[in-house]
Amino acid sequence: MLKFSYSIPTNVHFGKGRIKVLAKEIKKYGSKVLLTYGGGSIKRNGLYDSIVEIFNENDISFCELNGIDPNPRLTSVNEGIKICKENNIDFILAVGGGSVIDCSKIIAAGYHYEGDPWDFFIGKARIKQALPIGTILTLAATGSEMNGNAVISNMETEEKLGTFGESLKPKFSILDPTYTMTVPVKQTAAGTADIMSHVFEQYFSPTEGAFLQDRLAEAVLKTCIEYGPIAIKNPENYEARANLMWSSSIALNGLLTYGKITDWATHGMEHELSAIYDITHGIGLAILTPNWMEHVLDNGTVDKFVEYGVNVWGISLEEDKYSVARKAIEKTREFFKGLGIPMTLKEVGINEERLQEMAEKATKFRPLGGFKKLDKNDVLEIYKASL
Amino acid sequence: MLKFSYSIPTNVHFGKGRIKVLAKEIKKYGSKVLLTYGGGSIKRNGLYDSIVEIFNENDISFCELNGIDPNPRLTSVNEGIKICKENNIDFILAVGGGSVIDCSKIIAAGYHYEGDPWDFFIGKARIKQALPIGTILTLAATGSEMNGNAVISNMETEEKLGTFGESLKPKFSILDPTYTMTVPVKQTAAGTADIMSHVFEQYFSPTEGAFLQDRLAEAVLKTCIEYGPIAIKNPENYEARANLMWSSSIALNGLLTYGKITDWATHGMEHELSAIYDITHGIGLAILTPNWMEHVLDNGTVDKFVEYGVNVWGISLEEDKYSVARKAIEKTREFFKGLGIPMTLKEVGINEERLQEMAEKATKFRPLGGFKKLDKNDVLEIYKASL
Numbered sequence: 001m002l003k004f005s006y007s008i009p010t011n012v013h014f015g016k017g018r019i020k021v022l023a024k025e026i027k028k029y030g031s032k033v034l035l036t037y038g039g040g041s042i043k044r045n046g047l048y049d050s051i052v053e054i055f056n057e058n059d060i061s062f063c064e065l066n067g068i069d070p071n072p073r074l075t076s077v078n079e080g081i082k083i084c085k086e087n088n089i090d091f092i093l094a095v096g097g098g099s100v101i102d103c104s105k106i107i108a109a110g111y112h113y114e115g116d117p118w119d120f121f122i123g124k125a126r127i128k129q130a131l132p133i134g135t136i137l138t139l140a141a142t143g144s145e146m147n148g149n150a151v152i153s154n155m156e157t158e159e160k161l162g163t164f165g166e167s168l169k170p171k172f173s174i175l176d177p178t179y180t181m182t183v184p185v186k187q188t189a190a191g192t193a194d195i196m197s198h199v200f201e202q203y204f205s206p207t208e209g210a211f212l213q214d215r216l217a218e219a220v221l222k223t224c225i226e227y228g229p230i231a232i233k234n235p236e237n238y239e240a241r242a243n244l245m246w247s248s249s250i251a252l253n254g255l256l257t258y259g260k261i262t263d264w265a266t267h268g269m270e271h272e273l274s275a276i277y278d279i280t281h282g283i284g285l286a287i288l289t290p291n292w293m294e295h296v297l298d299n300g301t302v303d304k305f306v307e308y309g310v311n312v313w314g315i316s317l318e319e320d321k322y323s324v325a326r327k328a329i330e331k332t333r334e335f336f337k338g339l340g341i342p343m344t345l346k347e348v349g350i351n352e353e354r355l356q357e358m359a360e361k362a363t364k365f366r367p368l369g370g371f372k373k374l375d376k377n378d379v380l381e382i383y384k385a386s387l
Numbered sequence: 388m389l390k391f392s393y394s395i396p397t398n399v400h401f402g403k404g405r406i407k408v409l410a411k412e413i414k415k416y417g418s419k420v421l422l423t424y425g426g427g428s429i430k431r432n433g434l435y436d437s438i439v440e441i442f443n444e445n446d447i448s449f450c451e452l453n454g455i456d457p458n459p460r461l462t463s464v465n466e467g468i469k470i471c472k473e474n475n476i477d478f479i480l481a482v483g484g485g486s487v488i489d490c491s492k493i494i495a496a497g498y499h500y501e502g503d504p505w506d507f508f509i510g511k512a513r514i515k516q517a518l519p520i521g522t523i524l525t526l527a528a529t530g531s532e533m534n535g536n537a538v539i540s541n542m543e544t545e546e547k548l549g550t551f552g553e554s555l556k557p558k559f560s561i562l563d564p565t566y567t568m569t570v571p572v573k574q575t576a577a578g579t580a581d582i583m584s585h586v587f588e589q590y591f592s593p594t595e596g597a598f599l600q601d602r603l604a605e606a607v608l609k610t611c612i613e614y615g616p617i618a619i620k621n622p623e624n625y626e627a628r629a630n631l632m633w634s635s636s637i638a639l640n641g642l643l644t645y646g647k648i649t650d651w652a653t654h655g656m657e658h659e660l661s662a663i664y665d666i667t668h669g670i671g672l673a674i675l676t677p678n679w680m681e682h683v684l685d686n687g688t689v690d691k692f693v694e695y696g697v698n699v700w701g702i703s704l705e706e707d708k709y710s711v712a713r714k715a716i717e718k719t720r721e722f723f724k725g726l727g728i729p730m731t732l733k734e735v736g737i738n739e740e741r742l743q744e745m746a747e748k749a750t751k752f753r754p755l756g757g758f759k760k761l762d763k764n765d766v767l768e769i770y771k772a773s774l
Contacts, residue, residue: 001629004401005400014390015390243598246388258401
């Protein structure tokens with residue numbers, strides 16, 4: 001187990017009806033709010049009206065930034081910063097999934113930065129300060145509701161990059177599982193795959209002796225395996241939605257990373273796909289994951305796959321370790337397939353054409369991965385195996 | 388899964404040598420420190436000297452309160468409050484295990500309270516404000532390093548009671564596993580039993596659908612089962628000490644409680660034992676636990692014991708649920724025994740004499756337990772079975 005510093009300061013209000021705390025929480029930090037959201041599902045399900053009513057009853061003034069896309073754009077960030085500056089905004093409330101939250105985080109950081117907010121992503125500037133933000137989560141997937149990460153797409157340069165800031169951690173997040181009951185099947189499946197991928201990126205690690213962290217990671221995986229299919233079959237099952245929602249936060253609030261080297265190669269490869277083809281992040285991850293697993297399986301990594309197979313999938317230990325490992329990989333692929341996820345790149349409209357270019361971009365600065373290093377050729381092979 | 392509010396604000400600095408952050412962390416809050424510790428092991432192992440050197444180099448002045456006993460006394464609390472008031476202390480650094488930390492927390496709260504600090508324990512006053520505290524942990528057991536709980540013994544009234552305050556949560560905790568390498572075998576065993584008991588109190592719950600929390604709880608149990616024996620056999624095994632230390636914090640920082648009704652009957656029963664007989668808390672818990680399990684096992688609880696047996700101990704599912712449950716209980720008893728813990732009350736000097744009195748005191752205000760309610764007769768039976 002490696003050294004670490006634990007800091008998870010976000011207060012989470014979890015459960016049905018927890019929106020009641022909204023005004024009190026916001027007023028700790030400000031009263032002029034930028035309300036950010038996506039395509040308008042919160043207008044259809046009544047959440048928007050509830051928020052506006054709370055704002056009006058509590059003398060909270062607000063501006064809006066809506067239409068934030070999945071794979072949120074730098075253009076939305078710039079638009080948001082402009083609104084904040086023109087209206088002396090002192091708090092940002094992000095209502096949505098990871099895209100809305102990530103976009104809001106960079107608006108919050110960009111507000112205090114004179115240059116181009118893209119600088120935060122290309123290593124030209126570090127995030128030192130940000131407007132306080134809170135979130136109301138409507139999609140269980142990215143974990144952005146409880147961490148300091150943000151991923152933004154720059155459509156001009158066809159890049160999708162991530163950054164981090166301690167000050168980006170939301171002050172509070174309201175997690176009401178009922179808000180996710182109207183999430184369509186496809187997004188529920190993609191969200192489940194995203195949560196599991198976050199766990200894989202931390203679980204598959206060369207660090208030895210982070211036993212507790214590995215067992216905690218398996219707990220989240222087992223929860224996704226239990227409840228992903230239930231939420232798809234019965235979207236209004238509260239326990240399924242609650243367990244997936246809390247899993248999304250636990251999977252990426254730091255708990256599973258502390259004390260370990262992590263991997264993140266699959267995310268690196270997927271970001272290239274969605275930067276160019278704008279595919280759903282969780283779908284891209286699900287397609288790549290089993291092929292990544294097969295590619296990195298070797299004498300140095302096989303024991304970890306055996307651990308995964310036995311502890312997560314209940315596969316019996318047998319003499320041939322590779323047999324156990326391959327069964328575990330197959331279980332993973334079958335699970336995603338069972339959620340209704342298209343499991344090849346071709347099915348999501350990606351052909352061979354730009355694979356070479358994406359493999360080069362993904363490894364431009366350094367090899368990908370902490371579990372096993374991947375160079376350009378490795379990435380290309382994984383892309384090809386995923387076709 | 389029930390509603391909950393998550394708040395774990397303590398910053399943890401984990402790993403060998405993390406004491407380097409001490410001065411910087413303290414200076415966020417103050418510069419006149421009350422340094423609290425126990426029997427002087429920190430003088431023997433050099434930790435005391437390191438702290439004093441850091442204080443001197445960073446212009447941090449300090450007073451001391453030492454000799455804080457296991458099962459910390461109200462008298463120590465009062466002494467500490469007096470020192471704080473006389474010396475305008477603005478920060479408390481607790482160096483030790485749960486006893487030192489708990490005592491320091493009530494000093495911190497008592498500093499801002501005009502009345503008797505025992506009021507916080509008998510429901511006469513609530514903790515609203517406290518001096519900021521930090522901890523350097525030297526024993527993996529109570530989890531006090533990351534929560535707002537404190538337990539204090541009043542020797543006059545022969546009572547050992549607990550309280551809670553949001554403001555009691557340490558601002559930071561330094562968790563260096565090497566500090567626990569000199570913990571004697573008996574205390575290592577008792578600490579492991581204490582951690583496991585904390586998990587049991589939260590795991591055995593009537594709440595359904597807190598699936599993720601239950602799997603997280605099992606992760607901590609498996610870690611204790613893996614590393615407790617290793618730390619006893621090889622006290623300087625870093626991975627064992629690290630995993631036990633981080634388990635102690637995770638077991639009782641709230642993570643396993645959120646969204647669930649919890650039990651705490653075993654702790655309630657044990658507090659009566661140590662209030663009168665001043666036994667080691669973890670030993671008392673280990674003695675009572677298997678007998679509590681046997682007593683509460685019935686048609687309403689058997690499924691949870693089966694879950695425990697299969698998931699934690701790897702017992703095979705079989706048709707007779709009670710057989711699986713009893714095997715799980717036996718495994719628990721054998722595990723504690725294997726750590727070298729005396730598994731009867733008689734071995735720790737407790738006979739039948741005052742069992743009736745303790746059973747009455749334990750249930751004076753209300754029945755014990757959330758998993759299964761225990762009245763006076765239940766408690767007496769469990770005490771008797773533990774003789």
